[in-house]
Amino acid sequence: MNKKRVAINMTAQLMAFAVSMILGFVLVPVIEAMIPNAYGFTDIANRFVSAAQIVVSALNTMASRFITIRIHRNEKEEAGQYFSSVFFANVIMAAVFMIPALFVIVYLGRIFQIPAGASLPDIQMLFFFIFLNFTISIITSVFSVACYSKDRLELSSVSTILGEVVRLTVLAVCYICFRPYLFYVGCASVASTVVQAAANMIFTRKLLPEMKLKIRDFRWKKVGELVSLGAWNSVTRLGQLLLDGLNTSIANIMISAAAMTTVSISNQVPTVISNLMGTIAGVFNPQMTIAYAREDKNQLLDIIASADRIMIFIISIPIAFMTVFGKSFFALWVPTQDADAVYILAMLNVGTLFVSASIQVLYHVFLITKRVKLNSVVIVLSGALTVATVFVLLKTTNLGMYAIVGASTVYGVLRNLIFTPLYAAKCLKVKWHTFYGDIVLGLVSIGVICLVALPFELLVDINSWVRLFAVGIAAGILALLVNFFVVLRKTERQMVLEMVKKKIARRQDT
Numbered sequence: 001m002n003k004k005r006v007a008i009n010m011t012a013q014l015m016a017f018a019v020s021m022i023l024g025f026v027l028v029p030v031i032e033a034m035i036p037n038a039y040g041f042t043d044i045a046n047r048f049v050s051a052a053q054i055v056v057s058a059l060n061t062m063a064s065r066f067i068t069i070r071i072h073r074n075e076k077e078e079a080g081q082y083f084s085s086v087f088f089a090n091v092i093m094a095a096v097f098m099i100p101a102l103f104v105i106v107y108l109g110r111i112f113q114i115p116a117g118a119s120l121p122d123i124q125m126l127f128f129f130i131f132l133n134f135t136i137s138i139i140t141s142v143f144s145v146a147c148y149s150k151d152r153l154e155l156s157s158v159s160t161i162l163g164e165v166v167r168l169t170v171l172a173v174c175y176i177c178f179r180p181y182l183f184y185v186g187c188a189s190v191a192s193t194v195v196q197a198a199a200n201m202i203f204t205r206k207l208l209p210e211m212k213l214k215i216r217d218f219r220w221k222k223v224g225e226l227v228s229l230g231a232w233n234s235v236t237r238l239g240q241l242l243l244d245g246l247n248t249s250i251a252n253i254m255i256s257a258a259a260m261t262t263v264s265i266s267n268q269v270p271t272v273i274s275n276l277m278g279t280i281a282g283v284f285n286p287q288m289t290i291a292y293a294r295e296d297k298n299q300l301l302d303i304i305a306s307a308d309r310i311m312i313f314i315i316s317i318p319i320a321f322m323t324v325f326g327k328s329f330f331a332l333w334v335p336t337q338d339a340d341a342v343y344i345l346a347m348l349n350v351g352t353l354f355v356s357a358s359i360q361v362l363y364h365v366f367l368i369t370k371r372v373k374l375n376s377v378v379i380v381l382s383g384a385l386t387v388a389t390v391f392v393l394l395k396t397t398n399l400g401m402y403a404i405v406g407a408s409t410v411y412g413v414l415r416n417l418i419f420t421p422l423y424a425a426k427c428l429k430v431k432w433h434t435f436y437g438d439i440v441l442g443l444v445s446i447g448v449i450c451l452v453a454l455p456f457e458l459l460v461d462i463n464s465w466v467r468l469f470a471v472g473i474a475a476g477i478l479a480l481l482v483n484f485f486v487v488l489r490k491t492e493r494q495m496v497l498e499m500v501k502k503k504i505a506r507r508q509d510t
Helices: 003-034 040-060 063-072 076-106 120-149 153-177 184-207 220-245 247-254 257-266 268-293 297-333 339-350 362-368 373-396 401-418 420-428 436-459 465-486 490-509
Strands: none
Touching: 040 120, 040 247, 063 076, 063 120, 063 220, 063 268, 076 120, 076 220, 120 153, 120 184, 120 268, 153 184, 153 268, 220 373, 247 257, 247 373, 247 401, 257 268, 257 339, 257 401, 268 297, 268 339, 268 362, 297 339, 297 420, 297 436, 297 465, 339 401, 362 420, 373 401, 373 420, 401 420, 436 465
C-alpha cells in the first residue's frame, strides 16, 4: 500500500468533506427558520434523483473499474472505447430522464402535502433545478474517472472544494440580497456541479491526455457489458432506496409535512457520518482496484485491513459523540424542533452505522471481484421488508415517525452482521470470521469513547455553542488518544505520526 498517497488523498478528501459538512449544517437551520416545514422537500427531490440513479448506476458504477483496469493493463484503446461509450450513453439517459422529471414537477401539488406558508411554484422550481443538477452530473460523470484511475483523489477534492465555495457564494448572495426562496438551494447545486465538472475535465486532460471523446469509439457492446454487470448495482441502489430513501416521502404522505421535516432534519447528522464513511472508503478504492488488476491478493488484503482500522479510528468518534451529545446538539441547532424526538430519530438512523462503520470498505470488494449479484439481492430484499414493515407498523401501532426510521435500522444491522462480512470473506477466499474482529473492534472503540465523553455531558450544562465546542474539543482529544492505542496497529500509527510531523515541519518552515 502506498502510504504517502493514502495520506495525501485522505487529507484532501477530508478537507473537501469538511467544507461540504459545514455548509450543510449552516444551511438547514437558516432555511428552516425562513421557510418553516419546507426543507424536507429538498430531501424528497434528492430521493427522486436517487431513484433515477438506480437506472444510471447500471452503467456508471462499473465505469471506473473497467477503465482503471484497462489503463493499468496498458489496454488504452479499449479504455478509450469504454470512456466514449459511457459519456454518450449518459447523454441519452439524461434526455430520457427529463420526461418523467417534468411530469413530477407539473403535478407536484397533487403528489405531496404542501405546508401552509410554502409556495408551490417555489417548490416546483426547487425540483426543476435539482433535476437539472442531476442531468449535468451524470453527463459529466465520466470525467471523474481520471483522478480515480491515477489514484489522484486529492485533485477531485480540489474540484469539490471549489464547487462548495461556489455553492456557498450563490446561497449567501441569494438569501442576503433577495427574498428567501427554497429553490436557491437547487440553483446553488447547479452552479457547484458545473464548476466541479469543468475542473474534472481539466484534470482528465492532464492525467489522461489519451482519453478523447470520439463518437466513432462508441460501442453498444461496451455499454451492454457495463450494464449487464452494473444492473446488479442498480438493484443494490433500489434496495438502499427502499431501506431509508423513502422515509421523508412516507412521513409526508402518511403523517404530515411537519413530520417530514422532522424526519429529514434527524437524518442530517447520520447522513454526514455515512458520507464521511464513504469518503474515507473511497480513498482506498483506487488502490484496491489497482491491486486486484495486478492480481496481488496479499496487498489487497493489507489495504482492506488498514482501511478498516483507519475507518474505525475516525468514524467511531462522531458516532459516539452523536450518542452522548446528540440531544444537546439538536437543542442548539434546531431550537424550533422537539430535541428529544429529533435525537431519538437520529439515533435510530445511526444504528446501522455502529456495525457498518468498521466494514464499509468491503462493499468495494463485491464490485472489483464482480460478485455484486447476491449482495444486490440481499439489499433489495431487506429494503422490501423494510417498506412492508413500516406500513404494517403505521397501521397497527402509534409509533409514527419512529416506525419509519427504526425499521430500516433493524434490517440494516442484521444484514451487516450476518451477510456482508461472510460474503466478502467468500469472495476473497479467506476464513469466514476474518472481518468479524473489525466489527468487534469498532463496537469496543465506540463504547470506550462513549464512556470517555459521558462525564462531560453529565457534569457540564451544555446550553451554548461555546460550551458544546469546548467539551467536544476536550472529549475529542481524549477520544483520539484512546483510538490511537486501541484501534491502530503499528503501521497505521506510523502513518498518522508521519502526517502530523509533516504538518508541523511545514509550519516551522513558514
